[in-house]
Amino acid sequence: MHYKRIVLNSRPVADIEPTTFRTEVLPLEKLKPGPGEVLIQITWLSLDPAMRGYIRDARSYLPPVKIGETMRGMSLGVIVEVGTGSTHSVGEVVTSASGWTEYAVMKDNAVDKVTVPPGVIALDFLNTLGTSGLTAYFGLRDTCDLKPGEKLLVSGAAGSVGSVACQLGKRAGAKVYAIAGSPEKCKWLEQELGVDKALNYKSPTFRDDLRQIGFIDVYFDNVGGDILDMVLTRLNKGARISMCGAISQYNATQPKGLQNYQTLIAMRGKLQGFIVLDYAAEFPVAIEEMGKWLADGSIKRQFHIVEGIEAAPVALPMLFSGGNTGKLVVKVAEHVKTKL
Numbered sequence: 432m433h434y435k436r437i438v439l440n441s442r443p444v445a446d447i448e449p450t451t452f453r454t455e456v457l458p459l460e461k462l463k464p465g466p467g468e469v470l471i472q473i474t475w476l477s478l479d480p481a482m483r484g485y486i487r488d489a490r491s492y493l494p495p496v497k498i499g500e501t502m503r504g505m506s507l508g509v510i511v512e513v514g515t516g517s518t519h520s521v522g523e524v525v526t527s528a529s530g531w532t533e534y535a536v537m538k539d540n541a542v543d544k545v546t547v548p549p550g551v552i553a554l555d556f557l558n559t560l561g562t563s564g565l566t567a568y569f570g571l572r573d574t575c576d577l578k579p580g581e582k583l584l585v586s587g588a589a590g591s592v593g594s595v596a597c598q599l600g601k602r603a604g605a606k607v608y609a610i611a612g613s614p615e616k617c618k619w620l621e622q623e624l625g626v627d628k629a630l631n632y633k634s635p636t637f638r639d640d641l642r643q644i645g646f647i648d649v650y651f652d653n654v655g656g657d658i659l660d661m662v663l664t665r666l667n668k669g670a671r672i673s674m675c676g677a678i679s680q681y682n683a684t685q686p687k688g689l690q691n692y693q694t695l696i697a698m699r700g701k702l703q704g705f706i707v708l709d710y711a712a713e714f715p716v717a718i719e720e721m722g723k724w725l726a727d728g729s730i731k732r733q734f735h736i737v738e739g740i741e742a743a744p745v746a747l748p749m750l751f752s753g754g755n756t757g758k759l760v761v762k763v764a765e766h767v768k769t770k771l
């Protein structure tokens with residue numbers, strides 16, 4: 432029997448290209464879990480904008496993926512074999528940073544058992560109860576200091592992080608404004624997620640539309656670039672900007688600088704970055720809390736599903752063209768049945 436994995440083939444200079452990744456087919460029998468290890472069959476992969484950073488040869492919060500290495504990424508899977516002394520069991524559903532592969536051997540301590548709370552599904556652990564939702568949760572909590580009645584603006588609002596940030600903002604009693612890239616996304620944000628107003632940044636009236644909402648107290652920024660520069664001119668006194676991401680610049684060979692940063696001085700504003708991984712010790716508490724909100728329907732989510740591991744390299748650029756609404760995931764295999 433064989434399995435497929437997708438490795439980094441070459442580093443793109445700008446946009447991800449058809450030659451950026453390549454598929455390898457390898458014998459499965461060579462993948463044996465050693466002591467304290469498990470063999471996982473991967474069922475779902477999470478696709479994330481950060482992957483563009485992982486394949487760039489530059490200093491960041493994680494080392495770059497090497498040429499020829501399995502592409503890095505989080506997955507959901509099922510343990511199909513355990514090595515001697517492993518603390519896990521066959522049949523367990525787990526998340527791990529297995530990367531883009533149909534099977535992976537992982538160390539026990541690099542695997543998290545998923546206990547699915549009532550009313551949610553295992554796949555939520557790659558979305559609202561995974562890095563995406565947790566990013567919105569901790570970013571809003573620790574870099575925004577959002578108070579009831581304040582105006583919160585969220586960019587990349589129809590994506591996996593942004594859609595949670597909008598809904599948590601409403602829960603916190605803020606007036607929530609969203610920025611997204613199509614009328615359909617804006618409609619979803621207003622009608623399904625309950626934001627007060629969604630603005631289409633591709634509309635010729637965007638600059639005026641942004642003025643119409645007045646000055647803002649908190650900007651949860653997923654996109655950076657021109658939109659961040661524009662928002663810098665629309666800050667209230669004491670405004671906070673959470674630099675969650677800057678997807679508009681991830682493919683750029685020379686990221687754009689900001690023109691309007693001096694408003695931060697006049698408005699006594701704060702611009703702060705954060706990385707969700709720093710909050711790992713607090714994940715269980717946040718997962719429990721958000722799991723309840725998912726189960727009672729007060730937090731909604733949407734998945735954008737592509738099928739088959741070889742769809743991953745083709746689908747990843749969708750994050751940069753706006754092809755996804757909600758969380759982009761790859762279905763690698765049906766839920767695996769094991770002999771328990």
Ligand SMILES: NC(=O)c1ccc[n+]([C@@H]2O[C@H](COP(=O)([O-])OP(=O)(O)OC[C@H]3O[C@@H](n4cnc5c(N)ncnc54)[C@H](OP(=O)(O)O)[C@@H]3O)[C@@H](O)[C@H]2O)c1
Nearest residue numbers: 480566590591592611612653654676677678679706707753
């Ligand atoms: N700090 C952290 O720890 C952390 C952790 C996870 C994610 N992030 C960041 O959070 C952001 C959102 O990630 P995600 O996983 O939720 O992705 P996502 O929002 O589901 O997908 C990306 C979305 O960004 C929008 N976009 C792409 N290019 C754009 C551009 N040039 N200008 C404006 N919008 C653009 C697209 O929607 P439109 O149709 O609206 O253009 C696209 O659907 C990313 O910047 C990511 O790097 C940060």
